[in-house]
Structures are given as C-alpha cells and as structure tokens.
Amino acid sequence: MDRAWIKMDRRSHEYEVGVDMFLDFVSRHASDPNQIRCPCLDCGNVKPGTIRTIKDHLFCIGIINTYDVWYYHGEDVPSSSSTNVKSSNYKEDHFRDNTVEMVQAAHELVIQKSLSSYLLMLRNQSTLVV
Numbered sequence: 001m002d003r004a005w006i007k008m009d010r011r012s013h014e015y016e017v018g019v020d021m022f023l024d025f026v027s028r029h030a031s032d033p034n035q036i037r038c039p040c041l042d043c044g045n046v047k048p049g050t051i052r053t054i055k056d057h058l059f060c061i062g063i064i065n066t067y068d069v070w071y072y073h074g075e076d077v078p079s080s081s082s083t084n085v086k087s088s089n090y091k092e093d094h095f096r097d098n099t100v101e102m103v104q105a106a107h108e109l110v111i112q113k114s115l116s117s118y119l120l121m122l123r124n125q126s127t128l129v130v
C-alpha cells in the first residue's frame with residue numbers, strides 16, 4: 001500500500017484520499033471505535049479519539065509523517081516484505097552498534113589510562129619504600 005501521502009501537503013488530493021484510506025483501515029481493525037489512538041502530531045498515537053476527531057486532527061494538525069506502518073492500529077510490522085522498513089531498521093541498528101563500539105572504546109581508553117597511572121603510582125610508592 002502506498003503511504004507516500006503522509007508526507008504530502010494536507011490540502012492535496014492524495015492526502016485526503018490517504019486519510020480516508022487510513023480511517024477505513026482503522027475502522028476495520030479497531031476494537032473500540034471511540035478509543036482509537038490518534039496519529040496526529042499533537043496526540044502522537046497516545047491520546048484516543050473517535051474516527052471523527054481523528055479525521056479533524058489529520059486535516060487540521062497533520063499525521064506523524066514517519067507513521068507509515070500502522071502498528072498502533074492493528075497493522076503487522078512487515079518482516080521481509082517491505083524493503084523500506086528493513087533498510088530504516090538496518091540504519092538504526094548500524095548506528096546503535098557504532099555508538100556502542102565508540103562508548104566501549106572510550107571506556108577501555110579510560111581504564112587503560114587509569115590503570116597505567118595506577119601502576120605508575122604503585123611504582124613510585126615501591127621506590128619510596130625501597
């Protein structure tokens with residue numbers, strides 16, 4: 001399903017069609033149609049609302065423009081079918097790995113430094129004793 005509309009102008013025809021598509025999806029998957037998480041920028045998929053209020057918010061405020069897999073609204077997160085989601089996950093994982101490595105490297109450097117200064121201190125002490 002094409003979700004490009006979530007990044008489009010709220011006054012565009014594509015956006016309008018997209019919102020209708022979203023609300024149709026939501027109304028088919030919602031367990032309680034009066035307690036649907038609103039994916040607008042203000043509510044952030046936290047505050048619940050009805051189809052009506054969500055529609056208002058999506059036109060007045062706008063949908064979160066990264067919300068292209070509707071997992072808060074009953075959609076399964078695709079595992080291998082969507083390359084789009086996969087590559088963005090990969091990027092995040094990759095970034096996280098790099099950060100961990102950087103932190104670990106910095107940590108080791110600190111340990112090495114403090115260890116060498118500790119050894120130096122020990123050596124100084126021992127020369128004092130001897």
Ligand SMILES: [Zn+2]
Nearest residue numbers: 038040043057
């Ligand atoms: Zn809202």
